[in-house]
Amino acid sequence: MKRILPLLFLLLCTQVKAERLLDLVDISGVRSNQLVGYGLVVGLDGSGDKTRQTKFTSQSLNNMLRQLGIQLPAGTDPNIKNVAAVSITATLPAFARPGQKIDITVSSIGDAKSLNGGTLLLAPLKGIDGNVYALAQGNLVVSGISVEGNSGSEVTVNIPTVGRIPSGATVEREVPSNFASQDFITLNLRSPSFTTARNIVRSINELLGPSAAKARDSASITVSAPADSGQKVTFMAMLENLDVESSRPPARVVINSRTGTVVMNQDVRVTTAAVSHGNLIVSIQESSNVSQPNSFTSGGQAVTTPQSDIQVEQGNSRLFMMPESHSLQEVVNAVNSVGATPADLMAVLQALKEAGSLKAELVVI
Numbered sequence: 001m002k003r004i005l006p007l008l009f010l011l012l013c014t015q016v017k018a019e020r021l022l023d024l025v026d027i028s029g030v031r032s033n034q035l036v037g038y039g040l041v042v043g044l045d046g047s048g049d050k051t052r053q054t055k056f057t058s059q060s061l062n063n064m065l066r067q068l069g070i071q072l073p074a075g076t077d078p079n080i081k082n083v084a085a086v087s088i089t090a091t092l093p094a095f096a097r098p099g100q101k102i103d104i105t106v107s108s109i110g111d112a113k114s115l116n117g118g119t120l121l122l123a124p125l126k127g128i129d130g131n132v133y134a135l136a137q138g139n140l141v142v143s144g145i146s147v148e149g150n151s152g153s154e155v156t157v158n159i160p161t162v163g164r165i166p167s168g169a170t171v172e173r174e175v176p177s178n179f180a181s182q183d184f185i186t187l188n189l190r191s192p193s194f195t196t197a198r199n200i201v202r203s204i205n206e207l208l209g210p211s212a213a214k215a216r217d218s219a220s221i222t223v224s225a226p227a228d229s230g231q232k233v234t235f236m237a238m239l240e241n242l243d244v245e246s247s248r249p250p251a252r253v254v255i256n257s258r259t260g261t262v263v264m265n266q267d268v269r270v271t272t273a274a275v276s277h278g279n280l281i282v283s284i285q286e287s288s289n290v291s292q293p294n295s296f297t298s299g300g301q302a303v304t305t306p307q308s309d310i311q312v313e314q315g316n317s318r319l320f321m322m323p324e325s326h327s328l329q330e331v332v333n334a335v336n337s338v339g340a341t342p343a344d345l346m347a348v349l350q351a352l353k354e355a356g357s358l359k360a361e362l363v364v365i
Contacts, residue, residue: 020241021187024244027236029182039121039136040084041086041120043119044118057084086106086115088104090125090169092127094175095177102171104168107161115160118142132173133173134171140165141165179232183227184222189221194247196246203242203243251268251269251359252360271359
């Protein structure tokens with residue numbers, strides 16, 4: 001029986017270490033924004049949308065040609081396989097200014113086979129408020145490839161319907177920010193903790209003086225800041241590199257039900273419990289019988305009848321004692337000693353949690 005240790009990742013941290021303040025908090029008002037757009041990729045070698053199925057591609061092409069002064073006859077449905085309709089996504093960094101470049105991702109939304117070799121035509125990128133914040137255009141970089149034979153066979157490597165354009169969009173509008181006008185700075189902890197918040201306040205006050213920083217709760221801290229924007233940049237540079245001792249994370253067990261991966265940190269504890277675990281095995285075997293007609297009758301035909309053989313077996317159920325464990329290594333040794341499989345471990349941990357013997361948060365993803 002397989003042991004669980006190869007699939008059990010142990011997150012061991014023997015001592016609390018100082019971390020940079022920049023790695024523990026996010027600064028209120030300093031954030032990125034998501035942009036999205038719609039456009040056309042042209043120049044494809046017959047791998048674009050089949051416009052008979054994706055009408056919006058031909059409609060988009062007609063609208064674009066009309067804006068360029070080309071009017072197609074009414075009812076014309078251009079059957080162009082070198083064009084693909086795509087969605088465009090990008091992340092607008094904090095404090096991005098007009099004229100700066102950002103990377104974009106282009107994804108097919110029709111039935112195009114590949115975007116390899118295509119060029120994105122000029123397309124606007126909008127924010128959630130509907131305003132245009134960037135304009136995108138350029139040649140795609142596609143890591144995937146798709147090859148199809150005349151017989152219908154096809155070979156696909158990676159994803160050929162998604163590509164990127166490094167520096168493919170130009171920022172046209174900046175997002176307003178009140179960071180420079182505020183008299184204080186708010187630090188939001190990425191992992192809320194009263195201990196970490198107290199340590200951050202203590203470290204900042206030791207550097208800047210008493211009452212410079214105050215904790216609102218376990219997730220946010222306010223720090224008095226200079227009014228001048230230039231001084232505020234220097235002030236933030238000092239805070240970003242400040243060493244702070246973070247608190248130990250809470251005891252937690254994470255189970256991935258799809259892959260069988262189990263992750264436990266070092267603070268997991270188990271109290272004494274008796275555990276019984278068995279498997280129910282259901283086997284179904286399908287077969288066919290042929291019924292022949294009597295040789296003295298006329299007009300009879302052979303008939304095939306299905307037959308199903310269903311068996312239900314109770315797997316080996318075992319009762320074992322889970323001793324009280326005060327360290328992660330003791331928990332692993334106790335489970336390994338009974339030869340538990342990863343599936344057994346997930347079921348046992350969930351049962352221990354329900355019984356109150358598992359002193360940790362159980363998260364199933």
